[in-house]
Amino acid sequence: MALMSTSPSASAASKPTHQDLNEQYGGVLTDSKKYLYGSDQWGDDGSGSQEMTVLLADEHGASFNATWIWEKNFQYVHAYPNVGYESAQLPTKLSNVKAFHLSGSWSVYPEGQEDAPDKTAALNAIACKADIALDIFMDANETSAMNASRAAYEVMVWQSVWGGVWPIGYYEPPVGAPEYNLSGVTYQLFMGRNQQGQQQSVFSWVPTVYQESIDAEIFELVNELVRIGNITSDMYMGVIQFGSETVHAAKKVVLEMNNIEMKLDVKTTKTVTSRPTATSRAAADVFRAQITNFAVPAALGLGAMLVV
Template sequence: MGLRSLVSFGFVLIPIAVTISVLLGIQAYRESKGLPSNPFVDNSIKSSLYCQKAFGVTPYTNGQQYTFWAWLWAPWQGSAICRDFVRFSQPGYAFRPPTLIGQNDTGTNHCSSNVKSDVAILYRNPNQWALPDGYTGPGGLCMNVTTFDNGSYPTKTSAAEWSITWQFPRGPPTQPVHAFPNIKLDSTVFPIEISQVSAINFETEWYYGVGDDRPNVLNVADLTAAQLDANVAVDMFLDSDPKKATDTVQAKYEVMIWLGQFGASTQQIGLPQGAIATQVVNGTTFSLYSGVNGLGQSVLTWVASNAAGGVQTFNADIGPLLQGLTGLGGPTVNDYLGYIAFGSEALDSASNVTFYNKVLSMDVVS
C-alpha cells in the first residue's frame, strides 16, 4: 500500500509541476517581449456613461483609489438625460448625452432607475436649495469614465480619464450652481492634521469645449459664444474636528483653488471685497478671496491670475496654499484636512459643453 500511495502521489505531482513550468515559461517569454507577465489579466479599456443625479463610481486600480461623482446640486424634475436626443419644455434648450469614448472600447450606460418610455428622469430633490416645489425646468449632465480593467494606470497615483457633458439654464442668484461633478481622492491618510502634511502633490491636464465630444483644445471664444458659466477647481474641506473635516456640509472651512473661470456669472465668494493675499506656486500667481457661503462655512478661494484663459496643465505641491491662512480667517495648522476633490462647478450654458480631465494625480504626503 505504501508503494502504491507513493506512485499515486507522484502521478498527482507530475501534472502540477508541468503546469507550473509551462506558466513560468509563458511568463518569462511575455516579459521578454515587454508584455504583461500574466496572460489571464483582462487588459481591456472601457468607457462607462453615468447620468444619475448622484452616483459614486470607484474604478479598480493597483494604486491610489479615486471616486467619481456626477453630483447634481439642483436636479430638475422632468429632465430626461439618457436617450439619444431630448427636447425640454423651455425653447432653445436641448441636451444630448455624449457617446461612449473609443472606437474599440466596450461601453456601458448607467442611467437613473426612474425609467418611463425609455427615458431616464431626474426627479427633483425637495431638499435642494432655492428651487420651488413645482419647478420643472430643463437641464442635464452625464459623466463618462474611461477605465483600465487591469488597474494599471501610468503611475500609482494616476486617476482614470473622465469627462462630463452638460447643459443647464441660468439659475437664481441665490443658487447659480447646478452641479459639481468631480473626482475625489480616497485615502486612508484622511483626516490628517495640517501640521502633519509635508506636501499635497497635484498634477492635471484638462480641456473645456463646446459639444458632446472630448475636446483636445480650449477655445475661450467658443466657450463665450456658448454663454458658458463654469469653473475648474480643486475643492478641500477642513475642520478642528477630524470627523467633521471629512463632511462637506459640517466642515467649518472650504478651501478652493480655481484653475479655470469662465463667464461673468462665475464669481468667487468674497469678490466684492477684493483679494486679501497673493501667492505664487510653481510660476502661477494666485489671489485669495474670503467669505461665507449659504451653509455658514468660511470659504477661502485661491484664483489663478490667468484662470479666465484656463490653467490647463498644472503640476505642483499645493500644500503651501493651506499654510498661513490662520491670520486670514482660515484654518490653523492644528485643524484637519479631510477631503480633496477636483472638478468643474456647472452653472449654466446655452448649449452642450464638455469638460475633459485627461490627466489627474493627487497625493497627500505626510
Template sequence: MADMFSLITFLGLLLAPLACSQDIAETLCGQYGVYSAEPYLYNNNAWNEISNSVEGAFHPFYTLWKWTSEPPVVHGFPDIELKTDLLPLQVSSLHALNVSASWSLKPVSLIPGASADPNTQPDADALQANGIQCNVALDMFADANAEASQTPAKQKYEIMVWHARFGAAAVPIGWTSGAVATITIGGSDYSLYTGTNSNGQTVLTWLANETVTDFSFDVAPLMGFLVDQQHLPSDVYLGTIQFGSETFYADNQMNFSVSAFSACHWESP
C-alpha cells in the same frame, strides 16, 4: 422657468491582464451617479434640480453638461475625489500635497479636430458665444473634528484653488470685497478671497489670474500661508480632496474633460 438638466459623465477604462487589453466604457447618469476605481472616486454630483491617488491608475473622464436656468447658480460639481486611509490628516502634519492635472473644456458643437484648450481659438470664442458660466477647481474641506472633515456640508472650512473661471456668475465667495493676498504658484499668480457660504462654512479661495489647463504644484505651502495669516487653524483635519468643475450655465452642451490627474501627500516626519 423649469431648469434644463443635462449632466452625464463618461469614463474610459483600460484593463490590461497579461498581454491582453480591453477598453471599457463606464457611463454615469443621474444626479448622484458614482463610480469607484481605487484609488479614485468619480462623481456626477449634481443638484439644484436638477478621485483619488496615493498609488493606483487614473482613468481619464469627461462630463457633458448643460444648464439654462436664470439666474445662473451652481448646479453641480462633476469631479474626481482622492480616497485614502491617510485622510483625514491634521494640517499641522501635512508635509506635502502634490497635485497635478490636465483638463480641457469645449462646446460639444466645436469644429471637429479643433483644440479643446480654452486658451486657444476657436474654442475661446465658442465658449463665450455659448454664454458658459463655470469654474475648474481643486476643492478641499477641513474641520476640527476628523469625522466631520469627511462629511459633506458639515465641514467648517472649504479651501479651493480655482485654475479657471468663465462668466460673470462664476466668482469666488468674497469677490466683492477684493483679494486679501496674492502668491505665485508654478509661474501663475493666485489671489486669495475669503468669505462665508450659505452653509455657514468659511470659504478660502485661491483664484488664478489666468486659465491654467495644465498644472503641477504642492498645495501644502498654500495651507501653511492660510495658517500663518490666521485664516485656518493648524489643528484642523483635512478630510476631503476633489478636482472638478462647478457648473452654472451654458446655452448648449459643454464637454469638460480631465485627461490626467494625480494627488499624493505625505505627513511631516
C-alpha cells in the same frame, strides 16, 4: 476626447475600462481605489442634463468626460462632476501633512467644437458659466472633515473661470487681495461664507491668469492660510475633490479632465484595515452634500474681502 475607447479585440468577459456615471449622485472608484468619481448633480432643476463617462484604469491618474447643459437659474451651481482623492491617511491634521501634490490637465469647449481656435470665445458665444476648481474640506473634528456639508472650512483652488462666475468674496478690481506665487502662477485670495445652513467659511485661491493644466505642490496654499491665521494647523484635512462647477450654458458643453493625479505625503502614517469611501458612509447625508462653493457672479456682491 479625453477617454480612449475600449479595444474591439477585448473579450466580452474582460474587465471594463470605462463606466457611465449619469445618476444624479453617482459614484464609482477607480481600479486602484485611489480615486472616487462623483457625478454630483445636486443642483439639477430640470433645465438641462449631464452625461459623464469615467476611466476606471488609473495607472496615469484619473480621467473623465462630462457633457452638460443647464439653461435656467444662471446664478446657481447645478453640478460638480469631479474626482475625489481616497486615502487611508485622511482625515489627518494639517500639522501632519508634509505635501499634497496635484497634477493634470483639462479642456472645456462647446460640443462639436473641440478644434475651435479660441475655445474661450466659443464658450462665451453660448453663455457658458463654469469653473475648474479643487476643493479641500477641513474641520476641528475629524469626522466632520470627512463630510463636505458639515466641515466648517472649505479651501478652493481655482484654475479657470468662464462667464463671470466668481468665488465668494470676490470683488472687482481685486486690488489689495493677498497673493501667493505657486509654481510660477500668481493666486489671489478671497473669503466669504457660503449659503449652506452651517455657513462654511470659504477661502478661494484664484489665479490671475487662467490655467489649462497644473503640476504643483498645493499644500503651500494651505500653509499660507495657516501662516496668516485664517486656519490652524491642528485642524483636520478631509474630503478632497477636483472638478468643474457647472452653472449655465445655452448649448451643450464638453468637459475633459485628463490624467488627474493627487498625492498626499504625511509625517506619521496610520494603518487602517478597512476605510469606507467618503460616499459610502451615509449616502443620503454625505454624498448629496458634496456641494462646493455657492458660486455666484461678482455683481451679487456676496462675501467679504479677506483682511490680513
